[in-house]
Amino acid sequence: MTAPVHGIDAGAAAEDAGRAEAFLAPHYRSMGAQLDATKLGTWLFLGSEVLFFGGLFTAYAVYRANHPDLFRYAHHFLDWRLGATNTLVLIGSSLSAAWAVRAAQLGRRRTLRATLLVTIALAAVFMAIKYVEYSHKLENGVFWGAAYRPSEEILSVLPPALREAAAIPRHVGVFFSIYFVMTGLHGIHVLVGMGLFAWLVRRAGRGDFGPRYYGPVDLVALYWHLVDMIWIFLFPLFYLI
Amino acid sequence: MTDSHADPAEPAAAPHDPHVLSPGVLLGTAGALVGLTVLTVATSRIPLGPFNIVLALAIAGLKATVVALFFMHLKYEGRFQAVVFVAAVFFAAIFVGGVVVVTTQYQPDLEAAARAAAAKATSARP
Numbered sequence: 385m386t387a388p389v390h391g392i393d394a395g396a397a398a399e400d401a402g403r404a405e406a407f408l409a410p411h412y413r414s415m416g417a418q419l420d421a422t423k424l425g426t427w428l429f430l431g432s433e434v435l436f437f438g439g440l441f442t443a444y445a446v447y448r449a450n451h452p453d454l455f456r457y458a459h460h461f462l463d464w465r466l467g468a469t470n471t472l473v474l475i476g477s478s479l480s481a482a483w484a485v486r487a488a489q490l491g492r493r494r495t496l497r498a499t500l501l502v503t504i505a506l507a508a509v510f511m512a513i514k515y516v517e518y519s520h521k522l523e524n525g526v527f528w529g530a531a532y533r534p535s536e537e538i539l540s541v542l543p544p545a546l547r548e549a550a551a552i553p554r555h556v557g558v559f560f561s562i563y564f565v566m567t568g569l570h571g572i573h574v575l576v577g578m579g580l581f582a583w584l585v586r587r588a589g590r591g592d593f594g595p596r597y598y599g600p601v602d603l604v605a606l607y608w609h610l611v612d613m614i615w616i617f618l619f620p621l622f623y624l625i
Numbered sequence: 626m627t628d629s630h631a632d633p634a635e636p637a638a639a640p641h642d643p644h645v646l647s648p649g650v651l652l653g654t655a656g657a658l659v660g661l662t663v664l665t666v667a668t669s670r671i672p673l674g675p676f677n678i679v680l681a682l683a684i685a686g687l688k689a690t691v692v693a694l695f696f697m698h699l700k701y702e703g704r705f706q707a708v709v710f711v712a713a714v715f716f717a718a719i720f721v722g723g724v725v726v727v728t729t730q731y732q733p734d735l736e737a738a739a740r741a742a743a744a745k746a747t748s749a750r751p
Contacts, residue, residue: 420703427706431713438717442724449725450732452675464666471662479655482646482696489643595643602698609696613689619662620681624669 404596419599426603430610437614440566444621447558457552458559459622460542461526461534463517467623470513471615477506478612481581481605488588488598496593496601500585503608507578514571521560528564532557563622570618573611580604644701654695661688 404415412418448455480502487495521527524538534556545551584604587593593601665684669677694700699707 423702424706424709427709431709434710434713434717438720441717442721445721445725446728448678449729464669468662468666472659475655475658475662478658478692478696479651482651482654483648486645486648486651489645598643606697609692612696613692616688616692617682617685620665620669620685621678624666625677625681 403591404594407592407597407599415596419602422599422603423606426606430606433610437566437569440562440569441617444562444566447562451553451555454553454556454559455625457542457546458556458563459625460546461521461538461560462563462623464623466513466517467619470510471619473506473510473513474612474615477503477510478609480506481608484584485598485602485605488593488601489595491594493588493591493593496588497585500581500588500601504578504581504585507574507581510574511571511578514567518564526560527557528561529557532560566618567622570611570614573614577604577608577611580607644698646695646698650695654691657691658688661691 408415408418412421480499484496484499484503487493487499521538524535525533526538527533539547581604584601587600661684665681665688668680668684671677673680693710699710
């Protein structure tokens, strides 16, 4: 159980041993018990997030099952290249978040700070691309529900067969209601994640984290991976099919 | 790590053994996710009818599993954490599936009723 983990910086580990105790909440017997309990709590929270988004995926599934032509029509308004780029950006940010956990576990403070900052930067790139997508739609009247009034300019991106009046399905705005709520709620999760990572950068700069105390890095990374996981489903469902 | 509870004499800041992912596993996981992203874009180009959505969801499910097992350490954690998460996904899936089955069942009735109401409205007009 107490076998040393290879690669831990011996000096950092010794310094860490003293600091870590300061972060042991009084109701836990040990750092290990604290980590296990907080991790289980985080997984329960992630389970509730799955159910939260599950309601929205249900709205998507019901509307799609009953109106498949609407989804085949409306997905032409989304640029799959931007969606695919954002998928790769989030995979990169998940990699840096997982790397930050490794760096914290090994007591490598510079790597920890660097990987946390890279994660924030990639999250910002994701939001910048979302901003480009949203503003293009909103400037062209592609709103949710009954407010959907597409401009001639945006209709010209449709394949010729779909530009005929007979090919336009009813209630296109409902697709965009579902689109804006699902990607918007996901975007809010990205912003929350950026705030959490900024908090970790501050604490990492103070030298809080090391081999005996890395829980917050681990738990924020878990949340971040869930945000990535949800996008993994949103991308094909909206942009590709 | 879980047996760190076992010893009551354990000091508060006892070292426990974190599971550290190697750079190879981290990069391999990210590489697999990028590869599967390329695959899902490529296969969405092939017209397969309703099978496109099945394939896209299967690839997304595989990607999510890869994220959970490696990036989220689920492969190396206690089984209970996996049970918590898989149970949530399972019940969300039951919810989605059940609601889709029910609504698609009644959709033809709704459409027929809408058509009948529209026909009645036109015939009632003088």
